[in-house]
Amino acid sequence: MPISEPVQKTADADNRFASQKRTDFGVNANLADVQGAPPCNTAPSKYSETEVLRAGVDSLYLSFHGELRVSLLHKLDQLKEIAKGARCGEERQPTLQLAGVSFKVHAKGRHVYPFVISNKHFSVCIAGNSGFKAPPAYIEISSELLTKYGYENCLDMARKLAKQLFKECDGGSISRFDLCCDFITELDWLSVDPLAWVCRSKKRSEYRESNILTGYVFGAGGDIVGRLYDKTHEIKLSEKAFFKEVWREFGWDGEQSVWRLEFQVRQQVVKSIGCVIPEMFVELMNSVWRYLTEDWLSLRDVLSKDKNRSRWPLNSNWQTLKQASFNLVGIEDINRARFDMCPTDYAIFTGALGYLTSFMAKNEFSSLDEALKHFEHSAQQHFERDEKRTGTLDQYVGKKLAEKLTKFVMPNQDLEAGE
Known part of the structure; x- marks a missing residue:
């Protein structure tokens, strides 16, 4: 693996992760003095020579949809010149x-984005016109910010930044x-x-490097890429000394x-795993890690008599890595074929309430009951006046419901029993 190849970023969360400090968006000046606590991990296997220090989100790329501010685009055009x-x-x-x-x-x-702005912690790609097919804004969060502030805080910062770019936008994808x-x-x-x-x-x-093994790369160029490498060697060149302080805490x-x-998971797989x-x-972090370290890539003890390598037992050191924990959420026995199952109640209500509270803030509603009373009427008005929409609200809901009924298949008891 090229030592200069960007391999970075970690995270934890607020309530569901280990302890985490809350912050406001404008944190640049004091960032170096604040340390968020990465998530805890399970104890190593009995016969393992390996010990996990910490685990987290190493990289995060978010896309946002909405109507960009025209004044911002004019300003960017001038500043670019x-x-x-x-x-x-x-x-x-x-x-x-x-x-x-x-x-x-x-x-x-x-790439296809005419405008790029960046600082130490964010890199933002911005579209230039309404006919743009790619997401209007694309935000990459730095390794250092994710390491020190955690996943949920960084997500909140990115969303606040997106609100500065758009008249109104979604919560990001x-x-x-x-x-x-x-690990050591x-x-x-x-x-x-x-x-x-x-x-x-x-x-x-x-x-x-000089006959010293520095790392492996599995699946280069694919939708999933696995990397195993000497991080202490890599940061000598990347100068990410902040990792040393984090490691000492553990x-x-x-x-x-x-x-x-480290596993890099690209957009196509992100969609397929929900x-x-x-x-x-947040709900699926531990489950995805289990899939990546058991079904996609694993280190096993060789059994020469068994030609099916997937049946070979996991190496004890790999068992320790597989048990790394990213938060307190349990592990589902998931695989790629099941990734289109219906979202959990937690994901449904968290996502829905996120957008609903945005609707409340925009329209200055103070209670959930008041917002729900006005939501349907506002949605109907939106479909009537939005030029991008074809059809009524009822037609749109019916279409989306039909799609979800075929996408999220939930077998009933009769089917499961084979009747």
Whole structure:
């Protein structure tokens, strides 16, 4: 794995995760002085040479939909032209203030996005017109912010930032996430039989430096990419020294090499496992990790008499990594075929109430009862005057209900009994 390859980010949450400090959006000045506590982990297996220090969300990419502020687009257009001149030494690098935080305006766009703004903790891609097919705004959260403030706090910050970009917008959708755990081990990776690695992807790369193994990459270029690498070696180049302080809080002696197991999960899989809504991702973190470390990639004890490698027992060190815990939510026995099952009540009510409270704030309703009384009428008016809508509210609801009835299949008792 290239040492310069960006491999980062961790997180925890508020109530459902280990202790976590609440913060406001404008946190830049004091960020280095605040440490959020990453989630706890289960004890290592009895015969394991491995001990997990911490686990969390290592990377988070969010897309937002809504109507961008026209005044903001005009301002970005002007600042981008200034940035082009600054690149040639004619002007100072322009900045943009959003929610009390300063962002650098880039002279070039990224991919299909004409505008890019960034600072130490956020990178934001912004569309330029209403006919844009991709999400109007795309926000990437930095490793350091996720590590120190946790998943839920960072999600809240990103949503506050999005409100500065849009007249009105949704709560954001997850386009990509990375889960990781940092650990110490006595295991000599060079002694591992290559046959012991069982992975759904046939792609596997090994990286060395001066004959020292620095890591592996599994499934490069795919929708899921697994990385196992020496994190202490990597941060010598990335200069992410803040990880050392976090590790010390969990008993690191400052000398042992800290390794990281990390999985990058792209948009197609994010959708298939039902993690698009950020609140649903919290529900499924532990279950997704179990799938990734048991069904997608695993290290096993070789049994030469059994040709089916998936039946080989998990290596005790891998058992320890598989048991890494991201929050206090239980583990479901999930697999890719079941990922379109109906969302849990927690996910449904959390997601619905998130949008409903936004409706209350926008219309200055003080009670849930009052908001519910006006919601249907407001929705009907929206469908009547919105040029993007075709059909009535009732037609839209009927269409979406029909889709969900076929997508979220819930067998009844008669079917389960085979009657």
